[in-house]
Amino acid sequence: MYIDDLEKNGYIPVGYHTDFIDLLADNPDIFQVITYKDLKWQGDYSADSFYLAEKRAWDTAIRKGQLDDSKIYVLIQHDVDSQPQRTMSLLKYENQRGVPTNVMIFNRRVNRRHYISSGKIEYTEYPLDFDLLRKLQAQGFVIAYHMNAYEQSGYDDILALDFFRTDVDELNKNGFDIKFFSAHGGAPGPNNLNNRDINLSGIENGLIWVHNGKTPIFDNNYSDGGLNSLSRDPAKRDLRDFVRKWKPGKRYRVLTHPQYYHVTVKSSKRMSQASWYRDILQAYDDGIDAKKVWENVRIEIEENFKNKNSIFNNIESFFEKLKVLMK
Ligand SMILES: [Zn+2]
Numbered sequence: 001m002y003i004d005d006l007e008k009n010g011y012i013p014v015g016y017h018t019d020f021i022d023l024l025a026d027n028p029d030i031f032q033v034i035t036y037k038d039l040k041w042q043g044d045y046s047a048d049s050f051y052l053a054e055k056r057a058w059d060t061a062i063r064k065g066q067l068d069d070s071k072i073y074v075l076i077q078h079d080v081d082s083q084p085q086r087t088m089s090l091l092k093y094e095n096q097r098g099v100p101t102n103v104m105i106f107n108r109r110v111n112r113r114h115y116i117s118s119g120k121i122e123y124t125e126y127p128l129d130f131d132l133l134r135k136l137q138a139q140g141f142v143i144a145y146h147m148n149a150y151e152q153s154g155y156d157d158i159l160a161l162d163f164f165r166t167d168v169d170e171l172n173k174n175g176f177d178i179k180f181f182s183a184h185g186g187a188p189g190p191n192n193l194n195n196r197d198i199n200l201s202g203i204e205n206g207l208i209w210v211h212n213g214k215t216p217i218f219d220n221n222y223s224d225g226g227l228n229s230l231s232r233d234p235a236k237r238d239l240r241d242f243v244r245k246w247k248p249g250k251r252y253r254v255l256t257h258p259q260y261y262h263v264t265v266k267s268s269k270r271m272s273q274a275s276w277y278r279d280i281l282q283a284y285d286d287g288i289d290a291k292k293v294w295e296n297v298r299i300e301i302e303e304n305f306k307n308k309n310s311i312f313n314n315i316e317s318f319f320e321k322l323k324v325l326m327k
Helices: 014-026 050-063 084-096 112-118 130-138 157-173 239-244 275-286 295-326
Strands: 031-034 072-079 102-105 142-147 180-183 208-211 220-223 251-256
Touching: 014 031, 014 084, 014 239, 014 275, 014 295, 072 084, 084 102, 084 130, 102 130, 102 180, 130 142, 142 157, 220 239, 239 251, 239 295
Parallel strands: 031 072, 072 102, 072 251, 102 142, 142 180, 180 208, 220 251
Antiparallel strands: none
16 A cells, blocks of 8 residues: 655656556566666775776676576655655555665755755755665665755865765764765756766765766666756657567666656656647546556566566477477
């Protein structure tokens, strides 16, 4: 049961997200849900080849059978930019369904509007449920740092490093074991600088940058970021189309911002240009066709998996018969 008592509307019905989680949870033979901890990290972080070395080690493990090449590997990342309560509800749901995800949290959240209008830093409410997050961390979720240090420093190269260190220290003091970080797309500074442009000069100290700036390699990536952005074609943003293309033995990342998903929805003007978006709003609104939203993807994926197994079984039984005949 998904519980969220916030009154403000989201843009996307939360069922579209939780039904995706269900698809993964219901098919452990097909999907292996992974976190950043599962990646084959190795070698020198400062080396240019760091991320390439990881992906090579991963692919070698697949080839040698140390990782199951019949599985589809899926990593889910959530960026908690606003409305943290919505993420907390989604995480509870994922935990119930046994789907561990990677959760990017701020230490302090910058008031974006205030910064853009005044150039001054002001912090906002950011009600994270620390008890829940610590419990999830103990159960295999990854809690990581959504890095906004450059923005907090007012895009000062020296000060930014202090903010980075302080944020990570404070998160660790709250019981987290911060090993990874991703850069938040914050309020831009002079020359359009953003958090991803920070010069860390090696102070990452064992933390690994995993998104927006530097990233491990995936066979493909999906992101719902910048939902209303004019630079992205709404027709191409249906998560179901991304999932349909998945192949066994490959590794995929799905990045979502849970603030967009809610029980009650106000349609996004930009997204409403896409028929798939209008369809799912309708389906989850009246509830009648809600079950059908992910059904075709589910059938397609489950059928493919069964067929592949039955071909394999057929070949096996063919050889069994051959052995009998040759006796
Ligand atoms: Zn962000």
